[in-house]
Amino acid sequence: MKPLMNMNCSNKSAEEKIKIAAIKVFLEKGFDGTTIRDIAKEADLNCALMNYYFRSKEKLFRSVFEDMIQLFFKGILEIFNQPISLRNKLNKLIDHDFEMFKNNPKLANFVLNELTRNPERFLETLSIKKVLNQSFFEKQVLDAIKSGEIRDISAVHIMLLLKSNIQFIFQSRIMTTQIWGMTDEDFDIFAANHKEIIKEMIGNYLFGPADTE
Amino acid sequence: MKPLMNMNCSNKSAEEKIKIAAIKVFLEKGFDGTTIRDIAKEADLNCALMNYYFRSKEKLFRSVFEDMIQLFFKGILEIFNQPISLRNKLNKLIDHDFEMFKNNPKLANFVLNELTRNPERFLETLSIKKVLNQSFFEKQVLDAIKSGEIRDISAVHIMLLLKSNIQFIFQSRIMTTQIWGMTDEDFDIFAANHKEIIKEMIGNYLFGPADTE
DNA sequence: TACAATTTTAAACAAATGATTAAAATACTT
DNA sequence: AAGTATTTTAATCATTTGTTTAAAATTGTA
Numbered sequence: 037m038k039p040l041m042n043m044n045c046s047n048k049s050a051e052e053k054i055k056i057a058a059i060k061v062f063l064e065k066g067f068d069g070t071t072i073r074d075i076a077k078e079a080d081l082n083c084a085l086m087n088y089y090f091r092s093k094e095k096l097f098r099s100v101f102e103d104m105i106q107l108f109f110k111g112i113l114e115i116f117n118q119p120i121s122l123r124n125k126l127n128k129l130i131d132h133d134f135e136m137f138k139n140n141p142k143l144a145n146f147v148l149n150e151l152t153r154n155p156e157r158f159l160e161t162l163s164i165k166k167v168l169n170q171s172f173f174e175k176q177v178l179d180a181i182k183s184g185e186i187r188d189i190s191a192v193h194i195m196l197l198l199k200s201n202i203q204f205i206f207q208s209r210i211m212t213t214q215i216w217g218m219t220d221e222d223f224d225i226f227a228a229n230h231k232e233i234i235k236e237m238i239g240n241y242l243f244g245p246a247d248t249e
Numbered sequence: 250m251k252p253l254m255n256m257n258c259s260n261k262s263a264e265e266k267i268k269i270a271a272i273k274v275f276l277e278k279g280f281d282g283t284t285i286r287d288i289a290k291e292a293d294l295n296c297a298l299m300n301y302y303f304r305s306k307e308k309l310f311r312s313v314f315e316d317m318i319q320l321f322f323k324g325i326l327e328i329f330n331q332p333i334s335l336r337n338k339l340n341k342l343i344d345h346d347f348e349m350f351k352n353n354p355k356l357a358n359f360v361l362n363e364l365t366r367n368p369e370r371f372l373e374t375l376s377i378k379k380v381l382n383q384s385f386f387e388k389q390v391l392d393a394i395k396s397g398e399i400r401d402i403s404a405v406h407i408m409l410l411l412k413s414n415i416q417f418i419f420q421s422r423i424m425t426t427q428i429w430g431m432t433d434e435d436f437d438i439f440a441a442n443h444k445e446i447i448k449e450m451i452g453n454y455l456f457g458p459a460d461t462e
Numbered sequence: 463t464a465c466a467a468t469t470t471t472a473a474a475c476a477a478a479t480g481a482t483t484a485a486a487a488t489a490c491t492t
Numbered sequence: 493a494a495g496t497a498t499t500t501t502a503a504t505c506a507t508t509t510g511t512t513t514a515a516a517a518t519t520g521t522a
Contacts, residue, residue: 204413
């Protein structure tokens with residue numbers, strides 16, 4: 037009989053092996069492109085165990101998807117509420133997302149694609165939406181506008197500027213390297229350069245041309 | 250017997266109906282999420298006709314995919330080679346991509362996702378890569394740098410700045426509207442505003458703060 | 463109209479897929 | 493060690509999938 041909850045934490049190994057394998061395969065092939073047997077093979081387990089531990093492909097996927105949504109937003113939220121200057125915060129947000137996507141190159145495409153194809157899966161992830169909306173960041177932006185520190189712009193626009201520029205570097209990696217004939221090393225250097233460009237461009241736009249350096 | 254080429258152009262209707270339906274369904278559900286019967290149903294035709302006219306799901310998909318790659322890059326290439334000022338050109342590129350993605354909201358996610366999942370399909374589309382690479386744009390950028398019109402930056406970085414910022418508006422539409430509680434009308438206004446922000450931000454970054462207005 | 467070529471249809475095929483089952487193997491408890 | 497609960501396995505199920513086939517319908521041609 038299948039355990040609905042993980043009561044005894046002794047035998048995590050099988051369940052965790054499935055989860056780890058599922059993350060890998062789902063991120064690579066997407067929900068539709070993945071079979072339960074792909075995951076079983078990756079985890080080196082019998083394919084019936086997928087249903088034994090997670091009841092269905094859909095439920096296993098949701099578990100993975102929610103984890104990836106968390107990963108996608110977690111760092112942002114942490115930085116959002118730090119008591120540091122706005123300029124500092126923006127640079128931190130850029131650095132964080134850059135590292136996150138560099139370490140998880142398939143994350144951006146996975147989240148955006150699955151979310152586009154099946155929006156209702158995201159509608160259920162209310163936690164993220166609430167927390168994002170109630171964060172300290174929006175107030176900080178409004179204050180900075182009032183004090184004249186930055187130009188008049190909404191937090192939503194700022195968020196989008198950050199996310200688009202960083203995320204797209206990695207999502208378009210294949211296109212970029214193919215069109216311009218880059219090697220992997222070329223691309224790493226290019227990406228690092230692009231990050232600095234973005235920092236300066238967004239910084240200048242919001243705060244005005246840099247006085248320092 | 251199936252016609253390899255479209256010799257007599259009299260009976261385009263069926264083949265074209267398939268193509269149109271395939272574009273719609275593939276863009277909505279992706280290659281893996283689409284069945285040949287989905288397309289047949291959308292086209293209101295017998296499902297054996299899919300193979301009669303296009304020989305296989307893969308071949309039908311490639312036909313659609315190449316069209317979408319063309320659409321994705323076509324306008325850019327046209328503008329690239331126009332004999333207009335760089336500043337003018339950048340604004341035109343932004344406006345063009347904005348309109349294109351507005352009219353084809355699923356295009357960006359489709360192209361990037363399928364390309365990520367199956368890069369070899371893109372490797373075969375050499376035409377685009379060559380043309381992009383040999384375009385007049387890169388020389389124009391180099392000249393503008395030499396003359397001091399813009400800062401020292403490669404055409405590749407500029408391209409990426411343009412593409413990321415416009416494309417992401419539409420690819421992240423569901424995420425944006427859900428998180429910040431926008432209606433469709435809210436989003437249209439937001440997107441239009443964001444386009445102007447991007448224009449100014451990239452323009453300022455490349456050319457320096459605007460003297461006009 | 464009669465004949466041939468083309469297009470469309472319904473039916474079927476083999477392979478793959480998500481899921482289930484019942485037995486076997488393992489772990490745990492007393 | 494014996495008995496119970498849990499985990500793992502191989503086999504199987506009903507659908508779905510891409511594709512093929514052979515007959516029917518339609519179109520074009522003499």
